[in-house]
Amino acid sequence: xxxxxxxxxxxxxxxxxxxxxxxxxxxxxxxxxxxxxxxxxxxxxxxxxxxxxxxxxxxxxxxxxxxxxxxxxxxxxxxxxxxxxxxxxxxxxxxxxxxxxxxxxxxxxxxxxxxxxxxxxxxxxxxxxxxxxxxxxxxxxxxxxxxxxxxxxxxxxxxxxxxxxxxxxxxxxxxxxxxxxxxxxxxxxxxxxxxxxxxxxxxxxxxxxxxxxxxxxxxxxxxxxxxxxxxxxxxxxxxxxxxxxxxxxxxxxxxxxxxxxxxxxxxxxxxxxxxxxxxxxxx
Amino acid sequence: xxxxxxxxxxxxxxxxxxxxxxxxxxxxxxxxxxxxxxxxxxxxxxxxxxxxxxxxxxxxxxxxxxxxxxxxxxxxxxxxxxxxxxxxxxxxxxxxxxxxxxxxxxxxxxxxxxxxxxxxxxxxxxxxxxxxxxxxxxxxxxxxxxxxxxxxxxxxxxxxxxxxxxxxxxxxxxxxxxxxxxxxxxxxxxxxxxxxxxxxxxxxxxxxxxxxxxxxxxxxxxxxxxxxxxxxxxxxxxxxxxxxxxxxxxxxxxxxxxxxxxxxxxxxxxxxxxxxxxxxxxxxxxxxxxxxxxxxxxxxxxxxxxxxxxxxxxxxxxxxxxxxxxxxxxxxxxxxxxxxxxxxxxxxxxxxxxxxxxxxxxxxxxxxxxxxxxxxxxxxxxxxxxxxx
Numbered sequence: 001x002x003x004x005x006x007x008x009x010x011x012x013x014x015x016x017x018x019x020x021x022x023x024x025x026x027x028x029x030x031x032x033x034x035x036x037x038x039x040x041x042x043x044x045x046x047x048x049x050x051x052x053x054x055x056x057x058x059x060x061x062x063x064x065x066x067x068x069x070x071x072x073x074x075x076x077x078x079x080x081x082x083x084x085x086x087x088x089x090x091x092x093x094x095x096x097x098x099x100x101x102x103x104x105x106x107x108x109x110x111x112x113x114x115x116x117x118x119x120x121x122x123x124x125x126x127x128x129x130x131x132x133x134x135x136x137x138x139x140x141x142x143x144x145x146x147x148x149x150x151x152x153x154x155x156x157x158x159x160x161x162x163x164x165x166x167x168x169x170x171x172x173x174x175x176x177x178x179x180x181x182x183x184x185x186x187x188x189x190x191x192x193x194x195x196x197x198x199x200x201x202x203x204x205x206x207x208x209x210x211x212x213x214x215x216x217x218x219x220x221x222x223x224x225x226x227x228x229x230x231x232x233x234x235x236x237x238x239x240x241x242x243x244x245x246x247x248x249x250x251x252x253x254x255x256x257x258x259x260x261x262x263x264x265x266x267x268x269x270x271x272x273x274x275x276x277x278x279x280x281x282x283x
Numbered sequence: 284x285x286x287x288x289x290x291x292x293x294x295x296x297x298x299x300x301x302x303x304x305x306x307x308x309x310x311x312x313x314x315x316x317x318x319x320x321x322x323x324x325x326x327x328x329x330x331x332x333x334x335x336x337x338x339x340x341x342x343x344x345x346x347x348x349x350x351x352x353x354x355x356x357x358x359x360x361x362x363x364x365x366x367x368x369x370x371x372x373x374x375x376x377x378x379x380x381x382x383x384x385x386x387x388x389x390x391x392x393x394x395x396x397x398x399x400x401x402x403x404x405x406x407x408x409x410x411x412x413x414x415x416x417x418x419x420x421x422x423x424x425x426x427x428x429x430x431x432x433x434x435x436x437x438x439x440x441x442x443x444x445x446x447x448x449x450x451x452x453x454x455x456x457x458x459x460x461x462x463x464x465x466x467x468x469x470x471x472x473x474x475x476x477x478x479x480x481x482x483x484x485x486x487x488x489x490x491x492x493x494x495x496x497x498x499x500x501x502x503x504x505x506x507x508x509x510x511x512x513x514x515x516x517x518x519x520x521x522x523x524x525x526x527x528x529x530x531x532x533x534x535x536x537x538x539x540x541x542x543x544x545x546x547x548x549x550x551x552x553x554x555x556x557x558x559x560x561x562x563x564x565x566x567x568x569x570x571x572x573x574x575x576x577x578x579x580x581x582x583x584x585x586x587x588x589x590x591x592x593x594x595x596x597x598x599x600x601x602x603x604x605x606x607x608x609x610x611x612x613x614x615x616x617x618x619x620x621x622x623x624x625x626x627x628x629x630x631x632x633x634x635x636x637x638x639x640x641x642x643x644x645x646x647x648x649x650x651x652x653x654x655x656x657x658x659x660x661x662x663x664x665x666x667x668x669x670x671x672x
Contacts, residue, residue, distance in 0.1 A: 058666035062590035
């Protein structure tokens with residue numbers, strides 16, 4: 001059950017400006033049947049003043065998609081193209097009270113349809129489909145471009161992949177692009193998030209005791225808690241140069257996933273947090 | 284406004300007989316069934332009766348083959364992890380592509396731990412791909428877990444046959460029978476089923492209690508370790524009121540299977556399905572009408588979106604559910620419909636109506652009365668409506 005505001009329910013149940021304007025001055029389309037939501041926006045524009053005199057929509061989608069479309073048409077009527085172009089997805093959501101986080105992409109769709117409709121007007125009225133052909137597509141399930149993701153991150157101060165999925169749908173399908181979305185997030189938010197890492201001594205310059213302490217620390221803090229959850233553990237047996245020898249304990253010993261555990265958990269943690277040259281061997 | 288509840292695959296109303304039977308165990312009979320004193324220990328008898336009642340419902344030979352759990356998800360997890368932990372040398376497991384998340388997620392987890400996993404697909408009607416199953420089943424297969432009936436479409440799988448084939452190769456066989464128990468006769472007695480999960484709240488019992496059937500002689504390892512309850516197979520103080528409730532619900536369900544009630548439910552379901560598909564253009568029935576539980580129909584309304592339909596139905600007090608992406612908070616439509624290859628324009632607009640013995644002709648009449656208008660209204664808003672016209 002979604003927690004929709006009365007405004008959302010009102011615009012869903014009694015959508016304003018449904019339909020298409022015949023001989024529209026601008027037609028913007030976004031989405032498809034495959035995506036699960038689609039919006040077609042037509043506008044009538046006064047050529048001299050560039051005021052949007054009328055706007056109509058047709059939407060395939062959920063209650064919030066229909067409400068966002070309806071609200072969008074109400075918001076842009078009477079505005080000049082320049083004023084209308086400044087409307088963000090957040091403005092649409094605000095006008096509706098609020099939208100559930102998972103539904104923010106519905107308001108983004110409104111913003112994109114408007115962008116396409118304005119472009120269509122500028123190009124003489126030929127319908128324009130909001131697309132990202134020339135751009136780099138990050139999420140292939142929902143055809144979401146890097147630019148769309150970056151815009152959404154900046155405009156809405158997003159910090160997690162989950163946020164990006166709620167706002168743009170990217171990453172909501174097979175999930176394969178989640179790593180890439182994280183990279184984009186890191187890139188965009190890099191200037192804001194600065195947690196300087198404590199200076200650490202180069203591994204190759206440590207004494208044997210320091211090396212062992214360092215490895216033991218990572219095993220204790222990062223690795224063992226995860227193994228403990230499955231009733232297992234790991235002990236450090238020996239260190240020869242960059243070869244770390246360990247023994248799996250408890251449920252992990254004799255576990256058929258042992259090789260994977262060594263590679264994906266123990267070695268990964270040591271490579272990332274001690275030194276990339278390290279390899280781990282199970283004895 | 285009267286609630287027209289057509290979402291019985293999600294949960295059912297707890298029967299009054301069940302509530303009445305449970306109440307004393309919240310009040311004066313609060314003793315611990317494991318206690319030495321008569322006050323607590325007498326509750327042991329109530330649990331034993333319930334165990335026999337559940338065993339009778341599914342045709343288990345011995346009452347001690349029934350282990351009470353907190354829900355079917357726990358039963359499923361217990362069965363899966365028991366099967367792999369007791370057969371550490373086998374590294375292959377099989378399930379279907381249309382299971383409940385309580386099966387899917389443990390299987391995906393085991394896949395990440397190095398298991399070979401096969402998710403057997405289904406055809407466009409949701410039928411199990413038996414040929415593919417036979418191809419992948421081998422001596423290395425530790426477990427085959429396949430649901431008895433699908434929650435979204437109601438399609439029934441040939442469980443006895445799948446269990447027989449599994450046994451031949453030495454694999455353990457488990458079935459998530461949550462959507463079958465109480466709706467169709469489920470009898471484990473003369474089959475090769477080793478384990479079976481069921482949930483009380485799907486057949487008018489309380490939420491928060493389920494059971495796992497484990498055939499005598501089946502290798503087993505508990506999921507919850509601790510006390511000696513359930514013969515060391517499931518630790519935790521026995522939830523006496525809920526277990527008693529499950530027992531009574533099992534008796535009621537058995538009666539309904541025998542007195543023709545489920546046939547009446549099937550007739551109502553068929554009337555609803557026929558009425559909707561004949562009154563509204565561009566609809567599609569998802570599932571296999573020839574092999575389906577009697578209470579379920581899943582209908583796609585082309586070119587419109589499921590959540591929107593549900594919100595309008597809600598105005599009339601009608602409760603149903605949808606395989607649409609928008610209703611779940613996930614972005615992709617139901618994995619069941621996608622596994623069946625249902626086209627996107629139909630998957631997004633799918634509605635599941637699941638009836639029960641409490642459903643009346645008036646309920647069906649109301650849906651038939653309001654649905655055409657709802658679909659028409661939404662298709663008017665949809666940019667794809669001209670395609671439909």
